[in-house]
Amino acid sequence: MSAHLGAASLGYAVWWVTAIGQENAQKAMKPLLGISDELSVLDIFAFGPPARPPYKLWKKSLDEIVDHDRFDQTHFMSDAELEEWIRSKRHKVMFKDADQVD
Amino acid sequence: MTTQTTLHVNDVEPSRDDDVLDLPKIGSRARYDPLMAVIRNRVTARAFDPDFTVPEEHYDLILDAARHAPLGANSQPWHFVVVRDPDTKRAIADYFVDEQRARAKMKMKFPTPAYRGLATAPGFIVVASDFRWVQAFPVLKNDDSDLNRICTGRTWSAS
Incomplete structure (x- = not known):
């Protein structure tokens, strides 16, 4: 890095x-x-x-990834949610910017 | 605990001297802001202008940054091979293209980028590691702890 x-x-x-x-x-x-x-x-x-x-890739906001003192369970993805995300979004977020992620 | 720091007149230019730590005053944004300008605007490209020639000093500047990266036990097992020969670049790019095709045949649903562009990179540095340096780590229990798994399995993360 x-x-x-x-x-x-x-x-x-x-x-x-x-x-x-x-x-x-x-x-x-x-x-x-x-x-x-x-x-x-x-x-x-x-x-x-x-x-x-080149273009700037989207990045998650701090709100989505930062917790204080305790891990926020609402930030946890279930196996099903994660699988769905990988199936439907992953290819988009790798190569597109946030505006193009639906 | 407080850390003693010295505020320097030239707060932006880091020291070139390896042995001298030149820390900014805690909270000073003199370095944070220009650093964030670099971090925020860093972009990935997978095809480059092949006609561009990287000035020799740029390799030195970039690799000087690389060698200051933090590393487990400060073991520094790395070697950097600057590749300038277009045939070598092409041969390495060929490997990654072939590998990608092999994976595509296995129907691994993994979105891989177009590796062909690797051959077009004017700057091309191969990073190799000497894993015998694992011995530089503290002795670990032979158990299934995360630490043991990381150190004996995946080992180094590249910088």
């Missing part, structure tokens, strides 16, 4: 691609880069001027 912010502060758009837990990623990348067996490739950190104008 520090690298992310460092790059963002210089004006770059960033992209963090994870290779954690992907055995094939290790096999594919280590020989290309001459990385020893003992090491693991964690991530690719890509940055540069974006090809298309």
Whole structure:
């Protein structure tokens, strides 16, 4: 994240691609880069001027995620609610801004 | 408990000296505000201008930020490989594209981005970790606690 912010502060758009837990990623990348067996490739950190104008992704408001002293049970999603959210909303919130999430 | 802090004349420029802590006065927004300007406006892109050349000093500036990230037991097991060779970038992008296709065939309903754009990234840094540094962690009980699971299973979170 520090690298992310460092790059963002210089004006770059960033992209963090994870290779954690992907055995094939290790096999594919280590020989290309001459990385020893003992090491693991964690991530690719890509940055540069974006090809298309970037946009701000929506973020949950503090009210939705912050509690005081005790966890607020109204913030808890049941398995069914969570499943429904993943099924109907997840793909939208990953790639669209808040206005486009219905 | 109070922490002794010194208010510096130049409150925005962090010290370049590794050994000197230059803390702002508690509550001073001299650093918070510019930091939030960076955080709030940080954007993800999945395709880049491939013709742009990242100035050498930018790698240094960015990786200098990276190496100051907090890490468990301050173990610093990381290695950063700056990739400039377009063929290597393309080969790595190819892997992720293939991986994505394999997952699509398995009908994993996971919205994955278009990895092809990875090859277009002018700045391309591979982060590797030496997991032998797990030994730098305090001894854990061999139980099913969250802590044990995190440290022996998922291990490091990247910075």
